[in-house]
Amino acid sequence: MFAVFEKYLLNKADFTPLEIERIRAATVVQTLPKRHYLVKAGEVWPYQAFVASGCLRTYTVDEKGAEHILHFAVENWWAGDQESLTTGQPTRYNIDAIEESTILLFKKEELARLRQEIPALDGLINATLHRSFLASQNRLHAAISFSAEEKYREFVAKFPAFAQRIPQHMVAAYLGMTTETLSRVRRKTSLHG
Template sequence: MFEVFKAYVLRHATVSEEEFALLEAVAKLKKLRKRQYLLQEGDVCRHHCFITKGLLRTYAVDDKGNEHIIRFAMEDWWISDRESLMSGNPSKFNIDAIEDAEVLLFEKASMDMLMEKLPAFKKMISEILDKSFITSQNRIHEAISSTAEEKYQNFVQRYPAFALRAPQAMIASYLGIKPETLSRLRNKR
């Protein structure tokens, strides 16, 4: 599984074999079964997680038991609760596997050390965080200014793999629309 991560890093940064050895030394492989939690609400997030296989989601559950999906993530993506990870406060979110998955876990202290010792890796992570922020900003704008149809069309265009792999009810939750509305939109296509 580390080979998947190594290929990913090589697409985004120039890292030597010695530096890869350091990355590999601190990475821990975790396998998740479908529906298994990576993080549960109330626990403190302790790892940056790189997905080498599978599809995961971050979500919250409201007082009525409704799930609100914040994000999906698949192979070659990172996932964690950044607020909990950085603050040490309990997470407001759950992260679980939609499919059987494998992730590489990097403890916060290890990641801090890697970014200090590996400037190219630090630059890569900084660029990923910038893109993530921009994506979140655009998602908020779309959520408050787009119709259900526009949200769905943009989702399918931006994330065709998620549209194929995630259950319809989860996609509806992510888009903030009712499953029946999503069903109607899909039938129109």
């Protein structure tokens, strides 16, 4: 599975064979069966995680038992809790596998060392964190400004494969609406093209 990550790295920046080998040596591969947790709320998250295959979701569960999904991560995406990783405090999020998934894990200290030693890796991670911040900002704007129909249209436009791949109740939880509202929006959207 490291080959998937190596391809990702080489598509993003220039790495020498020695740098790739050093990154490979720091990689821990974990297979996560469907519905199994990568991390549970209350645990400390000590990794950066790269999804080599499969699909993960990051979510919370409120006092009424309702799930609130913050993030999906599919192949070639990163997953984890930056706050827990940075502060060492327990995460408030659950991250589990929607599909059987293979994850490449990098311990915080190992990755920090690699970032110091390999400028291309440091630049790639900084760019990834920047894009993640912008995506979070855009998602927050959509959550407070868009109608249910606009949220769904934007979701399908940005992530067309997700609409088919991810169960509808999870899409609804991600968009901040009930499954019934999502069904109504999908019907309305399909009627109006």
